Amino acid sequence: MANALPIPKILLVDDDPDIIELLEYNLQKEGFEIKSALDGIQAVEVAKAFKPDLILLDVMMPRQDGIETARQLRLIPEFKEVYILFLTARAEEYTEVAAFDVGADDYIVKPIKPRALVSRIKAMFRREAQQIESDEKIEIGQLVINRTNYSVLNDGNPLVMPKKEFELLSFLAKHPNKVFNRDELLEKVWGTDVYVVERTVDVHIRKLREKIPEHYIKTLKGVGYMFTLEA
Amino acid sequence: MANALPIPKILLVDDDPDIIELLEYNLQKEGFEIKSALDGIQAVEVAKAFKPDLILLDVMMPRQDGIETARQLRLIPEFKEVYILFLTARAEEYTEVAAFDVGADDYIVKPIKPRALVSRIKAMFRREAQQIESDEKIEIGQLVINRTNYSVLNDGNPLVMPKKEFELLSFLAKHPNKVFNRDELLEKVWGTDVYVVERTVDVHIRKLREKIPEHYIKTLKGVGYMFTLEA
DNA sequence: CTTATTTTTATCAATTCTGTAAAGATTAGC
DNA sequence: GCTAATCTTTACAGAATTGATAAAAATAAG
Known part of the structure; x- marks a missing residue:
């Protein structure tokens, strides 16, 4: 799947x-x-x-x-x-x-x-999923996240990112200004039946920050990560 | 009536x-x-x-x-x-x-x-019946895909391709910049009552890439294939 | 019926991605 | 400014996915 x-x-x-x-x-x-x-x-x-x-x-x-x-x-x-x-x-x-x-x-x-x-x-x-998932496109800040072609545009410039990074970014961007701890992210992005170490999230966050402007993903120490437009 | x-x-x-x-x-x-x-x-x-x-x-x-x-x-x-x-x-x-x-x-x-x-x-x-438009001819990039005579022109040069390859190319070209996973391609191109192994798609993709310029069909690892004009 | 072509499956190599560990950096609390 | 906790970064192993090739099966052509 x-x-x-x-x-x-x-x-x-x-x-x-x-x-x-x-x-x-x-x-x-x-x-x-x-x-x-x-x-x-x-x-x-x-x-x-x-x-x-x-x-x-x-x-x-x-x-x-x-x-x-x-x-x-x-x-x-x-x-x-x-x-x-x-x-x-x-x-x-x-x-x-x-x-x-x-x-x-x-x-x-x-x-x-x-x-x-x-x-x-x-x-x-x-077919059912297609009907439900109408939010194929997320536009937020200077980012355009498009699931139809799996692309992310940063201020018009295309960014290449592998599947997991894309899913992680999509999820965070879909819920701006909401913090998720690592467990929640693992559950929502990785899935309920996948067992990986929490630190794995950190690494993916890091890779995202290499590609999109730093300020988009904020760390809340002791809590988790959050997508935000504010500084 | x-x-x-x-x-x-x-x-x-x-x-x-x-x-x-x-x-x-x-x-x-x-x-x-x-x-x-x-x-x-x-x-x-x-x-x-x-x-x-x-x-x-x-x-x-x-x-x-x-x-x-x-x-x-x-x-x-x-x-x-x-x-x-x-x-x-x-x-x-x-x-x-x-x-x-x-x-x-x-x-x-x-x-x-x-x-x-x-x-x-x-x-x-x-309701009143509405005419469904069709595309017998797809012109995209330097390709011309013509269903009426089952031909594909690459920059003016005719390419010969068997049915399945033609169908696959047509489908992808008809929906540029949209990723399809193997299941979706099988459903749309092979049909709902044909059941072949997913990787069959790969072989046809490969054969297509031997004929048309490589950059047209992009692989998105873990996701699927996509027709695209961009690099 | 036989041969040629197309389609599908199977296999192994190459590639890319993912997860983990561990060291280094940063932050918060004292 | 020190300490402990937490996060960032790097590097690497092994998972997973795809590419390439060949062979088998199915289909079409002669």
Whole structure:
């Protein structure tokens, strides 16, 4: 995934442990956070606690099928808009129709090709991200930070910076006059599942200061760093 | 067709019976009158009798593709003004295949989300169809990319390139100064239902760089590739 | 059906980026 | 002005990403 910021959470629901294992492996590898349930009833329980962004739901399950599970989920306000993606066998065409009736966003036909599934899921989140992230461009002071071409202009002069520096600068510039301690920056820029030493932030700050005018990034001793326009 | 009939009639054309069934169910539920055809030749026949207000046309079909079918329909005076909405696997396919040329009014990218489709169709009947502009020819830097004869001129010198390379270059050149990661390129150029390894993109990029001046395609490490005129 | 071309995958080398440690500099508090 | 804490800077190792090449697979052409 390109952006480390929010890690999408996926709930897998299938009565076949082999399928669960297969999907879990492949999706975890892509950096998604995964939880699973072996039937529909369990699924609703897990969903309430886990709050997934996407639910992968097998249609044919004992106790309670996928359609009914989806129906129940849709009754919960929290899951009115959550993505639901059905897993179905080719034979059960009728379920496809019924599935969309309960607000399925897409469906995958078994046998599942992991690569295809991963690619579809990624595309799904990407489209959503595009709609949300309209702030592709930040103009602040004499800086123009543009995510579409990953460029930073300093008073019109282009600056080259690697990914992490760009992300760090973007984040700070997006919240001017607000201090962040190193932990917060690590969480917001590096991500929640990355463990690095706090001092790492310092080094990146330093590299930024080599490129943009010094006064933009202020150190607050004992507290953290802050993007500011004032002296 | 501008006149708003009491019950709009829609003709579905797709070689996949599952898609037909899915769409038929969802559109009928919305009160449209539906007929379907499994290929382009059949479609023309059915259209003559059914006189639809809107034709939903799959681009990729055996025997006769959607573009050719649309062309034939447009030859019939009765269908000169009928709404035609293409179903395509790739967003880019729409313009690539010159769908606009045969008077397409809009397009839907697969996989189809019924809820989205229904609202698009409703909107279509509500508003006046608007012409979607296209670019058969891209002139950028010293390159001229011409889709009508599938040629690329570099400073006047013709370059020969296979399909995928051409598509990739076209796409990048159409969106200069915008980075795309490999996933995005795969989705836009390869299509939503083609699943190949991400690094496949690299090889095509490399081949492009052998033909066009190096500086046109920039690598942004950890991010993706970008077409640019700047150094 | 065979051959040629294109497309995709796999592998290894080259490059760039990132994280860490450690020494030097600065600041704040006393 | 001294001391301790905190931050800055440098340098380097190893992670991660990309480039280049070759070979396999798929597709198109003859």
